[in-house]
Amino acid sequence: MRDVLTIGGKELTNRLFLGTGKFPAKSIIPKVIKNSETQVVTVAIRRVDLNGEQENILNYIDKDCILMPNTSGARTAEEAVRIAHIARAAGCGNWIKIEVINDNKYLLPDNYETIKATEILAKEDFVVLPYVSPDLMVAKALVNAGAAAVMPLGAPIGSNRGLKTKELIRILIDEIDLPIIVDAGIGKPSQAAEAMEMGADAVLVNTAIATADDPIKMAAAFNFAVKAGRLAYLAGPGAEKIHGEASSPLTGFLR
Amino acid sequence: MTFYEKILELEHFDLKKSWNSITDKIVQKAIHKYTLNTLDFLALLSPAAEKYIEEMAQIAHKLTLQNFGKVIFLYTPMYLSNYCVNSCAYCGFNAKNKILRRTLTLEEVEVESKIIAETGLRHILILTGESRAHANLDYLLACVNILKKYFTSISIEVYPMDKKEYQQLIKAGVDGITIYQETYNRSRYDQVHLAGPKKDYRYRLEAPERAGEAGMRSINIGALLGLADWRFDAYYTGLHAKYLQDKYPGAEISISLPRLRPHVGSFQPVNMASDKDLVQTMLALRLFLPRVGITISTRERAEFRDNLVRLGVTKMSAGSCTEVGGHSQNHSSAGQFKISDERSVTQVKEAILNKGYQPVLKDWQYI
Numbered sequence: 266m267r268d269v270l271t272i273g274g275k276e277l278t279n280r281l282f283l284g285t286g287k288f289p290a291k292s293i294i295p296k297v298i299k300n301s302e303t304q305v306v307t308v309a310i311r312r313v314d315l316n317g318e319q320e321n322i323l324n325y326i327d328k329d330c331i332l333m334p335n336t337s338g339a340r341t342a343e344e345a346v347r348i349a350h351i352a353r354a355a356g357c358g359n360w361i362k363i364e365v366i367n368d369n370k371y372l373l374p375d376n377y378e379t380i381k382a383t384e385i386l387a388k389e390d391f392v393v394l395p396y397v398s399p400d401l402m403v404a405k406a407l408v409n410a411g412a413a414a415v416m417p418l419g420a421p422i423g424s425n426r427g428l429k430t431k432e433l434i435r436i437l438i439d440e441i442d443l444p445i446i447v448d449a450g451i452g453k454p455s456q457a458a459e460a461m462e463m464g465a466d467a468v469l470v471n472t473a474i475a476t477a478d479d480p481i482k483m484a485a486a487f488n489f490a491v492k493a494g495r496l497a498y499l500a501g502p503g504a505e506k507i508h509g510e511a512s513s514p515l516t517g518f519l520r
Numbered sequence: 521m522t523f524y525e526k527i528l529e530l531e532h533f534d535l536k537k538s539w540n541s542i543t544d545k546i547v548q549k550a551i552h553k554y555t556l557n558t559l560d561f562l563a564l565l566s567p568a569a570e571k572y573i574e575e576m577a578q579i580a581h582k583l584t585l586q587n588f589g590k591v592i593f594l595y596t597p598m599y600l601s602n603y604c605v606n607s608c609a610y611c612g613f614n615a616k617n618k619i620l621r622r623t624l625t626l627e628e629v630e631v632e633s634k635i636i637a638e639t640g641l642r643h644i645l646i647l648t649g650e651s652r653a654h655a656n657l658d659y660l661l662a663c664v665n666i667l668k669k670y671f672t673s674i675s676i677e678v679y680p681m682d683k684k685e686y687q688q689l690i691k692a693g694v695d696g697i698t699i700y701q702e703t704y705n706r707s708r709y710d711q712v713h714l715a716g717p718k719k720d721y722r723y724r725l726e727a728p729e730r731a732g733e734a735g736m737r738s739i740n741i742g743a744l745l746g747l748a749d750w751r752f753d754a755y756y757t758g759l760h761a762k763y764l765q766d767k768y769p770g771a772e773i774s775i776s777l778p779r780l781r782p783h784v785g786s787f788q789p790v791n792m793a794s795d796k797d798l799v800q801t802m803l804a805l806r807l808f809l810p811r812v813g814i815t816i817s818t819r820e821r822a823e824f825r826d827n828l829v830r831l832g833v834t835k836m837s838a839g840s841c842t843e844v845g846g847h848s849q850n851h852s853s854a855g856q857f858k859i860s861d862e863r864s865v866t867q868v869k870e871a872i873l874n875k876g877y878q879p880v881l882k883d884w885q886y887i
């Protein structure tokens with residue numbers, strides 16, 4: 266059976282999403298996309314310069330990829346909505362990753378404003394992918410608001426600290442019927458594999474690839490890791506044992 | 521508590537004595553902490569920390585990569601007017617200086633904008649001296665209206681204003697403010713600001729707070745290193761940035777590290793910050809405030825600027841000219857200070873790419 270992830274009516278066979286900020290040059294992005302085999306690429310609308318041929322990031326993204334513009338820089342739901350409108354007017358399709366951050370110290374998302382923006386944009390037929398701190402009640406509200414997926418953070422943006430919120434994300438995976446895409450915090454391929462093994466539907470990586478010494482190679486490494494993690498999840502890993510004991514020290518008497 | 525009140529409190533604290541009491545062990549501990557407090561920051565600025573500069577650089581480099589990536593944001597200044605009623609001892613626009621003065625007409629602003637926009641730059645910083653008679657709020661609003669057609673981010677570096685005025689500018693399309701306290705040392709401030717409204721230390725100091733209250737998106741502060749003890753001003757700048765970051769978490773706070781440059785007039789710095797001092801300041805700031813932007817202008821030499829790329833700088837000016845109308849006309853007025861890096865925008869972009877970084881010309885969008 267083909268293993269596909271469906272979001273907004275699109276079927277994806279690759280589960281690594283790519284962020285485009287932070288790269289040492291725009292010119293390497295096509296190679297990074299090729300090596301990561303990604304099908305979904307996010308761009309910050311604040312960075313898109315439609316008037317500059319060389320400077321326009323969109324010119325470096327494979328036309329076969331799904332563009333997922335994001336609302337980076339929005340501090341309120343209202344600003345996120347306005348940025349989404351700019352994205353649509355610029356011809357960036359109808360996917361939108363909502364980022365509402367009113368905290369420049371930790372870059373933690375404002376879940377409340379994110380729900381509001383999701384509700385408004387889902388009604389306007391956007392495919393809405395909100396970026397949030399993992400929280401079950403928030404995720405449920407996002408389902409009701411019409412989100413197409415939920416993107417919980419593994420750790421603060423750019424921190425490369427890995428899956429610090431693992432237990433909370435695990436709850437979302439168990440309880441929420443939308444795709445769960447782990448966004449932010451993943452610093453190494455092994456951490457991406459860990460998220461996929463746990464049952465995440467996809468991961469989004471930017472900093473860890475963009476700031477590697479060789480981003481093109483690192484893109485390939487993440488591609489393999491995400492695939493391996495997904496395969497392991499589908500294969501159903503054996504239950505983890507806390508202690509490696511052969512017998513049953515507590516219930517052996519029942520025999 | 522406003523930052524002014526904080527300063528009054530801090531003045532009881534003997535910084536020189538503290539710096540001399542910092543040991544290697546304190547410095548080492550501070551360098552490797554995940555979250556640094558103000559005392560750790562103080563330690564990193566100490567003479568004892570000088571020999572740990574490479575160790576600090578390694579961490580600063582990593583933190584900058586994580587938080588900003590391999591990118592450098594570019595902008596250029598546009599001088600609108602060099603009329604000034606102040607007499608700042610260190611500045612070429614000083615009211616006492618007999619220089620050619622002018623204010624750009626709105627037509628000239630349009631011409632300048634066109635020429636700058638052709639370089640691909642989308643972020644502009646507009647500057648004036650302090651003379652409401654020659655560049656009042658209405659004039660600035662009219663300029664912003666023109667600039668909006670060419671640029672996606674407009675910052676102002678003008679005289680300090682009231683919250684209401686900042687609100688009007690924001691509504692018109694301004695998203696950033698740059699205002700330097702020049703020096704946080706109050707007595708030195710009084711000495712070098714010989715006359716004019718700028719003598720009011722507190723009104724200037726609290727301008728970033730008024731801008732923050734007004735909802736300004738980015739706030740850039742700084743001290744003119746060399747006016748007073750650089751260590752003192754570096755420390756206060758860091759505390760000021762932290763104060764603003766805590767109070768206005770929605771604003772992007774950044775710090776400029778300008779050093780005194782030669783100009784018309786004869787003012788000499790009392791305490792020139794060396795290249796090494798500037799680097800130590802930048803590294804200490806990065807470790808203390810990993811998310812704060814750091815700006816280096818063309819006051820610095822090209823080669824030195826290029827070397828700073830890997831140490832924590834996030835923003836640079838390019839293709840700068842400190843003369844009014846300098847982007848489109850030749851020497852029609854005097855400049856504010858001498859620039860050292862005279863490379864074109866294309867050349868600066870190339871140099872940044874050669875360092876393995878991406879020059880970013882657009883990082884904001886008027887919404």
Ligand code: SF4
Pocket residue numbers: 604605606607608611612613614615648649650718
């Ligand atoms: S520093 Fe500013 S206020 Fe002072 S003289 Fe120069 S232009 Fe005028």
